Amino acid sequence: MCFLPLAEVFLPEETRAAAPVDFLQELPSYRSALRRRAAAGGGQERRTAPRGSAGLRGAEAWGPEPEPEGGGPAGRPAREYPLSIAEKRRLRDCQQADIKRSSGWKQWKRSSSKSLKKVLNEVKELLSYLELWRHDIHSIEGKFGTGIQSYFSFLRFLVLLNFIIFILMFSFVTLPSIISTYGIFNSSFAKTPPENIEPYCTVYKPSGNKGLVYFYTYLKDLLSGTGFLEGTSLFYGYYTIDAAWLSVLRYNLPLAYLLATFAYLALSLLWIIKRSVEGFKQNLVHHEDQFQSYCNKVFAGWDFCITDPNAARLKHRSLQYELQTDLEEERLKQKIADRTMKEKLRIYSLRMFINVIVIAVLSGCFYSIYRATVFSQENSNDVSNTNFQANLLVQYLPSMVITLANFIAPQIFSFLIRFEDYSPAFEIRLTLMRCVFVRLANIGVLLFSLWSQISYCATDKCKACGYNYELYPCWESEVGKEMYKLMIFDFIIILAVTLFVDFPRKLLVTHCSCKPVQWCGLQEFGISDNVLEIVYGQTICWIGTFFSPLLPAIATVKYFIIFYIKKISLIHTRKTAARPIRASSSNFFFLVVLLIGLVLAFIPLGISIAHIPSSKACGPFRSFNTSWAVVPATVLGFPTGLQQVLHGITSEAFAVPFFMVICLIMFYFIALAGAHKRVVEQLREQLVMVRFDPLVCTPKVFFVVSVIRHAEEQQCS
Amino acid sequence: MHGRYHEMAPNVVPMDYTKDPDVKLPMQLIINMPELKENPFKERIVESFSEDGEGSLSFNDFVDMFSVLSEMAPRELKAIYAFKIYDFNTDNFICKSDLEKTLNKLTREELTAEEITLVCEKVIEEADMDGDGKLGFADFENMISKAPDFLRYCFKKKIVSCIFSGIFLGYHCVV
Secondary structure (H helix, E strand, O other): HHHHHHHHHHHHOOOOHHOOOOHHHOOOOHHHHHHHHHHHHHHOOEEEOOOOOOOOOHHOOOOOOOOOOOOOOOOOOOOHHHOOOOHHHHHHHHHHHOOOOOOHHHHHHHHHHHHHHHHHHHHHHHHHHOOOOOHHHHHHHHHOHHHHHHHHHHHHHHHHHHHHHHHHHHHHHHHHHHHHHHHHHHHEEOOOOOOOHHHHHHHOOOOOOOOOOOOHHHHHHHHHOHHHHHOOOOOHHOOOEEEEOOOEEEEOOHHHHHHHHHHHHHHHHHHHHHHHHHHHHHHHHOOOOOHHHHHHHHHOOOOOOOOHHHHHHHHHHHHHHHHHHHHHHHHHHHHHHHOOOHHHHHHHHHHHHHHHHHHHHHHHHHHHHHHHHHHHHHHHHHOOOOOHHHHHHHHHHHHHHHHHHHHHHHHHHHHHHHHOOOOHHHHHHHHHHHHHHHHHHHHHHHHHHHHHOOOOOOOOHHHHHHOOOOOOOOOOHHHHHHHHHHHHHHHHHHHHHHHHHHHHHHHHHOOOHHHHHHHHHHHOHHHHHHHHHHHHHHHHHHHHHOOOOHHHHHHHHHHHHHHHHHHHHHHHEEOOOOOOOOHHHHHHHHHHHHHHHHHHHHHHHHHHHHHOOOOOOOOOOOOOHHHHHHHHHHHHHHOHHHHHHHHHHHOOOOOOHHHHHHHHHHHHHHHHHHHHHHHHHHHHHHHHHOOOOOOHHHHHHHHHHHHHHHHHHHHHH | HHHHHHOOOOOOOOOOOOOOOOOOEEEHHOOOHHHHHHHOOHHHHHHHHOOOOOOOHHHHHHHHHHHHHHHOOOOOHHHHHHHHHHOOOOOOOOOHHHHHHHHHHOOOOOOOOOHHHHHHHHHHHHHHHOOOOEEHHHHHHHHHHOOOOOHHHHOEOOOOOOHHHHHHOOOOOOO
């Protein structure tokens, strides 16, 4: 949206020379607009103000008639003007007459820019056909609204993200390993035994299945990552290569493994931030809740793409509910402002008590996950092949407990929040935050309990290795297996809930007309629950990819299938929500939750890479103390000058001033944003004071409006 | 596009437009189109694009309408036509009675009179810049530029791209 057209549209010729309000000249935005106008103008005094089209007689407010002048190339295409087709034709003829009068160079420039624009438009249209699931998401948007459509777009984003991460890990880690292991293209690999390590630390024999085994062993192995699956490239233990040689080139696999990990984390972070920047701008500058919410609902509330009568009826109802909720919130705010001291005291003590209960519930969840993990680890190492079902149950115990906790805790939270007497919007947000915390912290607790098992050292021999070498000769593979099990179980649960809860419920509601069943009715599509589910799955994928490089491929396939499952479930078994969330706020919310998941994934990964000693029996980091140690070792191999530079960058002498400079820059931008906001407020007040007087003040009013808008855009960018 | 226009009244609309015939379709036919049928503002939309203000659209007006409704039209254009549509009494201002009519159309008259008054007051309070108690075009445009859902929801039809209309009417430079 650019400043120029509006000023051109509404300013008559005469007042262009001087700024109507003095202090506006001080605005940097006004100055840059002047500069831009001077650059673009030159001989071009063309003002193609839109004339009021038919249906609006005597529209003086619209400004003077269009008079395209010769000389410069006409700016905007005729179709962007609010004129009738006959007038657009006239405008086009005038523009074409202009072109004929202008020089050959200008003609060529104009025609080439036009054809370039056409080509770009067509390319954009073609590319949009390549978009995955374009048609499906369009039809979901039409039938169910934009809130649910943003959930499916989010799912598509995750499929693409996981696919890219898989490509990254596969090409830099798995492919070189496979090539060098099988000696393709004259390659070989080197396996240097680690020095200064006790020999018993380096013993690792992944128990593949030898001889005749029952069929169900394969199934058990597939589901829990043991047996034949353990030695494959799915898990960390396969990559026991210290260097790969492709003819004469040396490929440093340990370094590549670590850098690929950092790369996929950085890629995810940058991509999510890029996507959420739009929503963040909107939320920061225009807190939608307090600002203009009624106007948005009245003027931008109706979805013009609705063609289905059912969807239309529901949209009417949802708009009605939204407006009623807003009015209700106003009344509640008034009520809160009118509270007495005694009531406030009572409310605050009640809230504190309920928070204590919440913390108790959380601790209960965490403790049960810890005990389940410890139990599962102890017993799965003892039992071997005796009872297939019991073994599988023990293996999957942590996943089951986590899923149960993820199901029960949100119900408790939404029950408790009713007593805390918050406003409806804040209630929703607080419950959501608590649920996010529960789901993500559960993974953290699982990993913590795993590590406590792995690094539990009773004997001195064990302390020499740094981890429990007897039970976990290759502990990274164990962690990888747990993440793999979590992911598989999550997928099974989603499938099972859809098949065994949603469809039977739909059948029951359709065919049984007894009161309780009809009162229960169909379930709404809970966007926040579903989003938390997939963010939970994605966090597992991020943590697990370091320990199991092929996990992103499984995640891609899993989300691909989940898209279709959710779509079918939505279309056939769900009733449309009475209060749909709007797309603009939901997009930002999804990405914020995903970002929280990513940041929380950094913690366990950071600890594993930098703190816990890597296993000496398997993996690319055998010769190093920790996984991170490969980086300093590589840096030592650089030329001295480069080493010194790198040491300088990572030393405190550089880091502290750098951090301070970053803080200063941040404060500068915050101050700038604050200053723009104040200018916007001042201009707004100015506008109210300037009365709308068509003889004198029309240009002023419109000019100031446009400057306000421009100032706000500056603030946004 | 011409096919759609023609099939609404095949005996009236000629196939050949080179002689520029003066054919107009009445509002009743247009508002029964599937794209507009469920829209609460369909009558206002058709009235804003018709030349005589009564709601009958010639083919030019028809193309105009879908051109503005398409995803490719710029925001300023959509804002101008949105203003016209919400201005029920065509006095160049969205006053309280216009807002009441808009609300009733949006909620199918489910809100109580008190709620409608409250919402209208809130809207005018939020958007009115010059303090005259009604929304002029400047107020409306300023407000709509801050509405994040305006381009997403409103005035968006995915059926037509402007290149279509260009081809039919012999435009090759309306880019």
